[in-house]
Amino acid sequence: SSRYRAIFAPTGYSAAKLRPIFPSHDVSEIGNAPALPFNGELSEIAELRGKDFVLSVGTVEPRKNYEKIIDVAAALQPHNVVSVVVGRSGWGNIVTDLDRASNDPTSNIRWMKDISDSQLRWLYANCRSFLSLSHDEGFNMPLVEAGSLGCSIVASDIAIHRTVSPPWGRLVSPGTPADEIATEIMTAPRATESAYLAYRARYSWDFIAANLLSKIQAHRRTGARSHA
Known part of the structure; x- marks a missing residue:
């Protein structure tokens, strides 16, 4: 983990549990999403x-x-x-x-x-x-x-x-x-x-992708400023 500046967790709860373990890292929530397709057919039991x-x-x-x-x-x-x-x-x-x-x-x-x-x-x-x-x-x-x-x-x-x-x-x-x-x-x-x-x-892959992209861009901006 020393190779990374940021660690992403699926929930705020899990992020809070990870922060004491990785105190020098930016640990934040990224989200999680079900794999079950919601719009498929229904098979009665x-x-x-x-x-x-x-x-x-x-x-x-x-x-x-x-x-x-x-x-x-x-x-x-x-x-x-x-x-x-x-x-x-x-x-x-x-x-x-x-x-x-x-x-x-x-x-x-x-x-x-x-x-x-x-x-x-x-x-x-x-x-x-x-x-x-x-x-x-x-x-x-x-x-x-x-x-x-x-x-x-x-x-x-x-x-x-x-x-x-x-x-x-x-x-x-x-x-x-x-x-x-x-x-x-x-x-x-x-x-x-x-x-x-x-x-x-809130628990969709679209939401996670947008959240991930936003965090990556934020870290890039932070890195650029630190090297300016």
Whole structure:
């Protein structure tokens, strides 16, 4: 890193964490963007046709706090809401716990380990709410995907979620009981079209490219002045 004057981070949160590590560098936010194409086709998932469901996306591992999502699923069952988890098996006891819960015929949990982009877009478009209760995240790309498509969002109140969650998202503290989180899910609003399109623009590759170009030009001007 001593070869570089500037370091770019995907969020202001990550930039703040890097500054003490690289005190002699200019560390700033550059942005980040989903790879999921938002305007592609939607492929319906037949078993969820006509059903009310909440969606969580991410590898199944302890940091994602799927234990709490299982509890919230139980609290949603009286409301006839299905809890859909999309993510590959990771590690830890939670993999076994979630597998057991999703295979219980009395459970309202559905675990989908490998789906297409078009199926994922359908899930975002049709879910009652997107739910992420992670203990920690580097960025949380699925949350940004959900926000970019206008989903209502309920997420854990952690630093990165305070940075990337859209204005209409609802943040819940780690100790919030499952039934209270279920209430938030049942009442959280979807975004207006103007709101989610503005949010999407903030996390677009066009925005990142313009931001990067601006920062490069600023550093060139600074370098030219220092050699004048």
